[in-house]
Amino acid sequence: METIRVIIIDDQPLYREGIRTALEHREDCVIVGEATDARRASELLHTSHPDVALINAGLDSSDPLEIAQQARQISPQTAIILLAPSEDEERLFQSIKVGVAAYYTRHITPDQLVEAIQKVSQGQYLINNDVFIKPQSITRDLKPFKELATEELEVEETKEQFSPLSSREIEILDYIARGNSNKEIAKSLKISDQTVKNHITSILKKLSVNDRTAAVVYALRHSWIKMHQEQ
Template structure:
């Protein structure tokens, strides 16, 4: 049974989400909170597996709430659910350890599936958010704009996890939103070779796909 805490300042949303989630036999709503501070206080005193978190809330928003939750000794997974796709919120929520990011216009079945996904330890990003992240990485944080010393620091972090210099270059291109064909053209390699490289990279970093790889790169950029 996955224990879920719902965090939203709108009582209608809280009640609706509770009704929806309680219909699934694998989920149990154990509490509701009106802001991020309340959520952290609740999770510090009660077992919680996944926090379904709104972003824009008074007193303590979802970004700060995520930071507080992830700092707990036994932090729950945090799935951000919001109607807003603001760039700053996206970057900050991921930086502070959010495990997933969905927009509120998705179907209830996708929200339920998302909760189960982040509970399993897999990062989940709504496709619209993933595209926005790719744009954020490209400009101003893309390969052409980022300082060389910053890329060197990120490459060092990747190398410590077993990536070669060539693989670090490919990660940079993936984070820049380039396709296999574009990367192959830039590095004078075949598309098949690039595909094999990416499979190796994902395996070494224990990531699922290119979106997770781009997000991972973003996190390293913000950390350095």
């Protein structure tokens, strides 16, 4: 079993201790460093090149989103899990923008945290699906997603001049991003529920993602879709 290298970026000793306790007895996880601010986090990323970085979204000493963006630049292979004090839609959207792989509140259990670490280390995105079904999200302008989070992603965007998805698949993803169910999409497009399911299966396969939310996040970050403000 390959060991997952983890760093903790948190300025609260008690919380760091709690995470350390949750992970130290796991054979598949090892904590390779801890940081309390952006400077130390940068040093760890340069020297340790961890598989996963756990960042406290409530840092007092530094901006956690700046640290996340910096991490993506220094160590692109590092998956980032942001641990927030509470649900915050604005922070969630900004987290997606800078390339965070998972977003959880501190109510997450140790077992859930370990599972998240395992999944993001394998390249999965675990963004809260609730943001795509909240009515207020439908009216949100997502222009910031057109700006890719790191130079690496900008290069990738330049190279990739087209989407692997068909126009119909992109249209369906756009409906999903607006919070529509399969039945609602089928009704709007005047196609069957099964046809919608077939398209979604094709989307997940083409993007190599596991669920609808991950597909939407992928499409948003590559500027294939966006949500428009209500007129």
